[in-house]
Amino acid sequence: MDAAPNTAHHVAYTINGVIRMATIEPWVTLLDLLREEFDLTGTKKGCDHGQCGACTVLINGIRINSCLVLAVSRSGSVVTTIEGIGTPDQLHPLQAAFVKHDALQCGYCTPGQICSAIGLISEGIAKTRDEIREGMSGNLCRCGAYIGIVDAIEEVLAAAPDANSLP
Ligand code: FES
Ligand code: FES
Structure with missing residues (x-):
């Protein structure tokens, strides 16, 4: 019997400032690479179908649903996950604002909400409350926060109207 073909691919990413490499099958998503290979479980799997936003990360500064990205397709990219945003001693302004405004209940959606909000601010499009709501409509919160x-x-946007003014 013929041996199964080797379909594995080598990928390399800079994740939260650290170069990470892995050898993966071509069907592995960026979400599964982060969680299963690199143990970065802050990025959550909700629907796994691009519908909830729980898996949102930043690729080269742009927000994206990592469950919809085949990891081999974006090898070489710079990725930021929630583990690379703020620290327990020095929260990112959005993290601090989420705490202040009680913007979470179970917290499952929160890493994706924070990453998406950073992306939203850097896009520079949302200026009003309605535009924030529209721009964040891809991030669902089953707790209704x-x-x-x-x-x-809204508070962070007013204080730091673009991503360059965020720490
Ligand atoms: S897990 Fe990716 S959008 Fe829901
Ligand atoms: S805080 Fe529970 S899903 Fe958003």
């Missing part, structure tokens, strides 16, 4: 989430983003 939407009012606090928008309050938090």
